Amino acid sequence: MILRRILLLIFSVFFAFATAQNGEVNVYSARHYDSDIALFKDFSEQTGIKVNLLEGKSDALIERMISEGKNSPADILISADAGRLWRAEQAGLLASLDSEILTTRIAAQFRHPENKWFGLSRRIRIIVYNPNEIAVGEINNYEDLADPKWHGQICVRSSSNIYNQSLLASVIAADGTVKAEEWAKGLVNNLARKPQGGDRDQIKAIAAGECNIAIVNHYYLAKMIDSSDKTQHNAAVNVKVVFPNQSNRGAHVNISGAGISANAKNYDNALKLLEFLVTDAAQAKFAAGNFEYPIVDGIELSDIVENFGEFTADPINVAIYGELNPEAIRIMDRVGWQ
Amino acid sequence: MAIKISSLNKQGVFWNIAVATIAIIVAAPILLILTSVFSPIDDIWRHISSTVLPKYISNSIYLMLGVAFGVSILGITSAWLVTMTKFPAKRVFVWAHMLPMAIPAYLLAYIYTDFLQFSGPVQTFIRSFGLKKQDYFFPEIRSIWGAIFILTLALYPYVYLLARAAFLKQAASPSQAAKCLSANPWRIFFVIALPIARPAIVTGIAIVLMETVSDFGTVDYFAIPTFTTGIYRTWFGMGDKIAAMKLAAILLLFVLALLGLEHSSRKDYKPLRQQATSKPVAYSLLGFRAFLAFMFNFFAIAAGFILPFLLIINMSFHNLGSFKSSFWQYARNSLILASSSSLIIVALAIILAYGLRIKASKFNHIAAQIASLGYAIPGTVIAVAIIMSLGYLGTLMQKIGLGFFFIGTLFSLIYAYTSRFLTVAFRSIQNALTDITDNMDNAAKTLGHGTGSSLFKIHIPLLRNSIYTALIIVFVDVVKELPTTLIIRPFNFDTLAIQIYRLASDERLAESASAALIIVLVGIIPVIFLSRSISNKS
Numbered sequence: 001m002i003l004r005r006i007l008l009l010i011f012s013v014f015f016a017f018a019t020a021q022n023g024e025v026n027v028y029s030a031r032h033y034d035s036d037i038a039l040f041k042d043f044s045e046q047t048g049i050k051v052n053l054l055e056g057k058s059d060a061l062i063e064r065m066i067s068e069g070k071n072s073p074a075d076i077l078i079s080a081d082a083g084r085l086w087r088a089e090q091a092g093l094l095a096s097l098d099s100e101i102l103t104t105r106i107a108a109q110f111r112h113p114e115n116k117w118f119g120l121s122r123r124i125r126i127i128v129y130n131p132n133e134i135a136v137g138e139i140n141n142y143e144d145l146a147d148p149k150w151h152g153q154i155c156v157r158s159s160s161n162i163y164n165q166s167l168l169a170s171v172i173a174a175d176g177t178v179k180a181e182e183w184a185k186g187l188v189n190n191l192a193r194k195p196q197g198g199d200r201d202q203i204k205a206i207a208a209g210e211c212n213i214a215i216v217n218h219y220y221l222a223k224m225i226d227s228s229d230k231t232q233h234n235a236a237v238n239v240k241v242v243f244p245n246q247s248n249r250g251a252h253v254n255i256s257g258a259g260i261s262a263n264a265k266n267y268d269n270a271l272k273l274l275e276f277l278v279t280d281a282a283q284a285k286f287a288a289g290n291f292e293y294p295i296v297d298g299i300e301l302s303d304i305v306e307n308f309g310e311f312t313a314d315p316i317n318v319a320i321y322g323e324l325n326p327e328a329i330r331i332m333d334r335v336g337w338q
Numbered sequence: 339m340a341i342k343i344s345s346l347n348k349q350g351v352f353w354n355i356a357v358a359t360i361a362i363i364v365a366a367p368i369l370l371i372l373t374s375v376f377s378p379i380d381d382i383w384r385h386i387s388s389t390v391l392p393k394y395i396s397n398s399i400y401l402m403l404g405v406a407f408g409v410s411i412l413g414i415t416s417a418w419l420v421t422m423t424k425f426p427a428k429r430v431f432v433w434a435h436m437l438p439m440a441i442p443a444y445l446l447a448y449i450y451t452d453f454l455q456f457s458g459p460v461q462t463f464i465r466s467f468g469l470k471k472q473d474y475f476f477p478e479i480r481s482i483w484g485a486i487f488i489l490t491l492a493l494y495p496y497v498y499l500l501a502r503a504a505f506l507k508q509a510a511s512p513s514q515a516a517k518c519l520s521a522n523p524w525r526i527f528f529v530i531a532l533p534i535a536r537p538a539i540v541t542g543i544a545i546v547l548m549e550t551v552s553d554f555g556t557v558d559y560f561a562i563p564t565f566t567t568g569i570y571r572t573w574f575g576m577g578d579k580i581a582a583m584k585l586a587a588i589l590l591l592f593v594l595a596l597l598g599l600e601h602s603s604r605k606d607y608k609p610l611r612q613q614a615t616s617k618p619v620a621y622s623l624l625g626f627r628a629f630l631a632f633m634f635n636f637f638a639i640a641a642g643f644i645l646p647f648l649l650i651i652n653m654s655f656h657n658l659g660s661f662k663s664s665f666w667q668y669a670r671n672s673l674i675l676a677s678s679s680s681l682i683i684v685a686l687a688i689i690l691a692y693g694l695r696i697k698a699s700k701f702n703h704i705a706a707q708i709a710s711l712g713y714a715i716p717g718t719v720i721a722v723a724i725i726m727s728l729g730y731l732g733t734l735m736q737k738i739g740l741g742f743f744f745i746g747t748l749f750s751l752i753y754a755y756t757s758r759f760l761t762v763a764f765r766s767i768q769n770a771l772t773d774i775t776d777n778m779d780n781a782a783k784t785l786g787h788g789t790g791s792s793l794f795k796i797h798i799p800l801l802r803n804s805i806y807t808a809l810i811i812v813f814v815d816v817v818k819e820l821p822t823t824l825i826i827r828p829f830n831f832d833t834l835a836i837q838i839y840r841l842a843s844d845e846r847l848a849e850s851a852s853a854a855l856i857i858v859l860v861g862i863i864p865v866i867f868l869s870r871s872i873s874n875k876s
Binding site: 053064067162205 | 389656729844
């Protein structure tokens with residue numbers, strides 16, 4: 001009796017959820033922004049194609065796609081970091097796309113060499129500092145942060161965070177492993193406190209006087225400036241922004257990006273969605289809704305981000321962050337970056 | 339007579355198979371992890387063991403010792419006070435000690451950090467008197483001490499619940515006898531009550547420790563390198579699944595050893611030969627003692643629930659805009675998942691525990707032990723292991739032409755919850771079953787009842803309190819559960835915990851307060867409802 005009920009439950013539940021409707025685009029996304037949901041809604045309204053969304057952590061989503069294999073309902077994988085896209089591609093999960101729109105709109109630096117994934121938006125890892133304690137022009141490069149004169153003045157989040165791992169990977173790519181390790185060691189020696197919290201917490205710590213310098217992603221600063229919470233707003237407007245390495249390789253850029261599953265059942269509609277996401281209108285929403293830099297040039301930025309000023313970005317292909325990620329973590333382990 | 343014996347044997351075989359089937363299905367993902375112990379040592383493994391492993395081990399051990407100490411003091415003392423003594427407001431405390439369970443540990447960590455950190459309101463207030471960073475001492479919340487503090491507050495109700503059930507069940511007579519012999523209450527507590535309640539307390543601590551080693555949210559937020567953070571880093575940072583599974587497997591062997599200790603602590607334990615027939619003696623506390631008892635209970639609940647709850651209310655009051663109608667959808671999803679899976683999990687736990695009592699083969703004992711390890715595995719790791727098992731199963735079923743696919747169904751979610759939470763239900767029920775004497779079973783047998791009918795007519799009614807306790811714990815655990823739900827759920831299906839994660843991962847802590855408020859309220863409902871039915875009976 002109970003068994004029959006359980007079986008019935010299993011079947012009803014199975015039919016209720018596992019049947020993927022033909023033509024609908026199924027998205028696995030590691031981005032958790034309301035502006036993304038609004039974008040999918042726009043797409044559905046314009047094309048009549050429904051978008052089904054499953055948000056999760058990128059590594060877990062990748063594992064799920066691997067386990068699901070050919071049966072995977074996923075059509076599109078969206079990640080908030082180039083390293084993870086590289087990993088998904090290495091696992092053979094992504095298809096090579098033939099789309100003129102995508103290849104012409106997105107610079108080669110921000111997509112896979114064989115077009116297996118594409119950047120959708122850019123985020124810059126900037127340095128912020130307390131202008132009451134530090135003069136303009138004293139900090140110009142990421143490398144400067146290892147200078148012993150900043151002893152006990154720097155705040156940064158933990159090394160388990162992917163943004164720090166990608167940053168270190170970019171330093172390895174630019175300066176080599178040995179110098180990158182020396183840099184990481186110098187940085188750790190200069191920390192004001194044990195690495196902790198998120199990027200916003202680092203900015204709050206500057207406001208509270210716990211440290212004078214922090215490394216953060218630019219949109220967190222923008223979101224704090226935009227915040228209705230007075231403490232957050234005040235903390236953010238009182239720091240100054242440095243786009244690092246402007247006289248050499250340029251500031252570290254990471255991307256949010258997407259690829260189409262090698263097992264996609266709705267390839268055509270999935271491609272339509274990706275192409276929609278790089279239209280001017282959609283790109284403007286990445287900029288306005290989430291304070292990111294659009295992947296397509298010439299799109300209007302949000303006022304707050306516009307005020308950060310012009311900058312040069314590191315031109316390296318972002319795929320390298322994925323390749324050098326394990327090396328970066330080893331260095332972090334060795335220098336004791338918690 | 340011969341016919342009767344053979345039918346009993348048949349029943350034994352039935353229970354044997356039932357136990358083995360449940361245990362093996364539940365244990366599948368755990369076995370997947372355990373097998374990685376045998377994988378060859380690679381380069382990354384060498385890197386880990388030469389750099390960070392010692393730190394992982396020492397931090398994990400400190401954390402476990404600290405939390406075990408904390409929950410014992412809070413859990414046992416509060417259970418003893420509300421059960422065996424009389425003092426003002428005691429009746430409120432009886433159920434209020436369950437409230438901290440409604441707040442997920444990671445949420446407690448967020449809230450306390452926001453409150454106590456350098457840039458938080460408390461320290462800002464201190465500095466408003468003109469003090470600077472170096473002028474005053476304030477304990478750092480983001481430290482191993484902070485993690486012990488948070489986990490103790492979040493987990494002590496487990497020990498409280500099990501200890502209280504044990505104190506209630508104790509026949510009053512030994513204590514009454516001791517009272518007649520004018521032994522003082524302290525002596526009765528240490529010499530009589532505590533030893534009798536020991537197995538229940540040890541079970542509670544074992545559950546707490548399993549949850550402690552698998553905790554990721556708190557230690558990650560505080561950036562404390564423990565085994566769990568190490569597993570995540572190895573897997574997701576270095577992309578080495580094998581080395582990460584190996585770390586997880588080592589952790590599991592450690593937990594198995596711990597459970598072995600728990601098991602051996604039962605060996606010399608003899609169940610009471612009678613059920614409690616009279617209410618336990620209660621000492622009336624007067625004056626200063628009553629005040630102390632009141633304050634102890636009050637502070638535990640204030641720190642574990644009232645203060646964080648008020649902070650959440652305050653935060654959501656400042657973010658009224660973040661209340662959305664979609665929250666009711668999330669709350670409904672959380673409720674459906676939690677109620678259906680808690681019923682299923684407790685039912686399975688009863689079958690497992692009772693089956694082992696009827697016929698305990700060595701194989702089944704080991705299988706049950708392994709099946710109950712899921713609680714000690716960090717959420718995302720067990721989630722991925724479950725997905726891998728379901729993936730294999732799906733491919734297998736497809737090969738034989740069934741075309742049946744599991745991942746992303748509610749069934750797969752309930753299966754995953756079973757793998758994670760079966761332990762809690764199983765251990766509390768098994769623990770209570772040992773207190774029902776074999777005489778009961780024998781009497782039922784003599785009266786012609788089979789094992790099935792005596793389960794429903796005798797054991798389940800006697801187990802009522804423990805079943806309620808198990809239901810509460812599993813229900814609240816499922817409502818709070820994040821990593822498994824996150825990866826196994828269907829499309830367009832969000833729960834309250836997922837909503838909190840979404841906002842927190844974008845560092846929008848204040849906006850997540852409204853979802854947090856609802857998750858706590860949803861968690862409180864069954865706690866109050868079921869705790870009433872427990873105390874009604876007692």
